[in-house]
Amino acid sequence: MRDAFTEEQKRLLPLPEHPFPCDLVRPVASGKTPYVRFDLNDYSIPHTLVQKPLTLIAGRTMIRLVDGEREVARHERCYDRARQIEAVEHLAALATQKRHATELRGRDRLRSACAGAAAFLEAVALRGGHLGGTTSRLLQLLDRYGTALLDAALSNALARGAANAGSVAYWLDQTRRADGAPPQLLHSTD
DSSP states (O other), X not given: OXXXXXXXXXXXXXXXXXXXXXXXXXXXXXXXXXEEEETTEEEEOOGGGTTSOEEEEEOSSEEXXXXXXXXXXXXXXXXXSSOEEOOHHHHHHHHHHHHHHHHHHHHHHHHHHOXXXXXXXXXXXXXXXXXXXXXXXXXXXXXXXXXXXXXXXXXXXXXXXXXXXXXXXXXXXXXXXXXXXXXXXXXXXX
C-alpha cells in the first residue's frame, strides 16, 4: 500500500497556492435593532446600517458583514444559540446617538413650551455651559413649576446675565416663597 502511494504521489497535482474560499455568503438586513441574525445568534452592526442590505460572510471561525466592498463588522463566530455577539464600538456609537437624540427632544420641548427658551439655551451655549445638564434641569423645573413661571424665570435670568439652570431654579423658588407658597420638596429621583 505504501509503495502504491509513493508511486502515485509523483503523478498528483500540487495543492493550489491559495486555499479555496468556502465561506458562506448571503444577503442580510437587520430589523429595527442594530443586530443581524445568523445561525440563531445576533451579531451587532453599526446603528447607521439598521434595515439596510448588507452581505454576511460566514467562515469557520469568523463572521464578517460588508456594505458593498467595505467591511462594517467582524465577530468571532459563535456556535451557541440565542446569544448576542456585540462589538463595543457599535454599542458606544449607539449610546452616543441616543443620548444626543434625547437632548434634542428635550430642547425642542423647552422651545415649544417657553418663548424665552431658545435665547436662554443659546446664551448657555455661548458661555460654554453644559447644554445636556441644563436642558435636563430646565425640564424638571418645567414639570414642577409650569410654563408661565419657567418662561418668566428664563427671561429674568437672561436679563441678569445669569444663564444657568441654578439661577432659574433660585428665581422660581424665591417667587414661590414671595407668593407665600411653601418651598418645593426635592425628591430623591431628582
